[in-house]
Amino acid sequence: xxxxxxxxxxxxxxxxxxxxxxxxxxxxxxxxxxxxxxxxxxxxxxxxxxxxxxxxxxxxxxxxxxxxxxxxxxxxxxxxxxxxxxxxxxxxxxxxxxxxxxxxxxxxxxxxxxxxxxxxxxxxxxxxxxxxxxx
Amino acid sequence: xxxxxxxxxxxxxxxxxxxxxxxxxxxxxxxxxxxxxxxxxxxxxxxxxxxxxxxxxxxxxxxxxxxxxxxxxxxxxxxxxxxxxxxxxxxxxxxxxxxxxxxxxxxxxxxxxxxxxxxxxxxxxxxxxxxxxx
Numbered sequence: 001x002x003x004x005x006x007x008x009x010x011x012x013x014x015x016x017x018x019x020x021x022x023x024x025x026x027x028x029x030x031x032x033x034x035x036x037x038x039x040x041x042x043x044x045x046x047x048x049x050x051x052x053x054x055x056x057x058x059x060x061x062x063x064x065x066x067x068x069x070x071x072x073x074x075x076x077x078x079x080x081x082x083x084x085x086x087x088x089x090x091x092x093x094x095x096x097x098x099x100x101x102x103x104x105x106x107x108x109x110x111x112x113x114x115x116x117x118x119x120x121x122x123x124x125x126x127x128x129x130x131x132x133x134x135x
Numbered sequence: 136x137x138x139x140x141x142x143x144x145x146x147x148x149x150x151x152x153x154x155x156x157x158x159x160x161x162x163x164x165x166x167x168x169x170x171x172x173x174x175x176x177x178x179x180x181x182x183x184x185x186x187x188x189x190x191x192x193x194x195x196x197x198x199x200x201x202x203x204x205x206x207x208x209x210x211x212x213x214x215x216x217x218x219x220x221x222x223x224x225x226x227x228x229x230x231x232x233x234x235x236x237x238x239x240x241x242x243x244x245x246x247x248x249x250x251x252x253x254x255x256x257x258x259x260x261x262x263x264x265x266x267x268x269x
């Protein structure tokens with residue numbers, strides 16, 4: 001529940017923090033920052049059309065019903081779900097991720113972030129040209 | 136669900152990272168989350184010993200029921216004062232996962248740490264008592 005620039009900036013910062021935490025060997029921070037970098041990129045895209053997620057259930061509903069069909073695609077949904085449930089299991093549940101699992105998690109975070117950021121930039125460029133946001 | 140020993144390990148790991156992020160003035164959003172994870176895992180350590188784990192809402196994470204279980208079993212069982220549960224509820228309420236009000240800054244995290252520290256001390260003391268030693 002913030003404006004577009006806040007989500008966009010937080011997303012960029014968290015991706016940088018994920019990379020730094022990987023170097024530092026701080027796996028809880030890798031997991032947290034990777035997920036939230038993608039989450040806030042998604043929220044920035046929502047903010048373009050005056051939407052906010054009020055909960056994680058809300059966020060995934062909006063993703064599946066609005067963002068995926070119009071902008072992000074099914075592959076992104078699968079990446080987001082993987083990141084969400086990995087984070088829940090690693091940070092709240094019984095699991096301690098292995099180095100290999102973390103490497104995959106980071107790769108998926110990077111891919112999902114890059115995709116959402118590209119889509120967002122496209123939407124912003126389109127908006128600046130005066131076109132409809134959902135052309 | 137994790138057992139008590141896993142919750143304890145995760146709480147200690149997250150609190151050590153939270154203190155490090157706080158001291159080194161690292162990213163406040165992540166520092167806030169680390170504090171919350173530590174406190175949550177310590178609460179769940181105690182609840183796990185009592186076999187009173189919280190559940191999670193559909194497509195969500197287990198915050199809501201944690202306070203309910205804490206009040207019913209840890210405060211109700213006289214293991215903690217009601218003030219500890221109030222403090223935990225305040226931590227949940229002030230945590231802006233969805234970036235409400237903007238990105239967390241240094242004054243925010245200083246207030247958040249001031250809120251968290253007494254609760255952390257109370258939980259650590261509780262978990263050192265023989266009843267809660269694994």
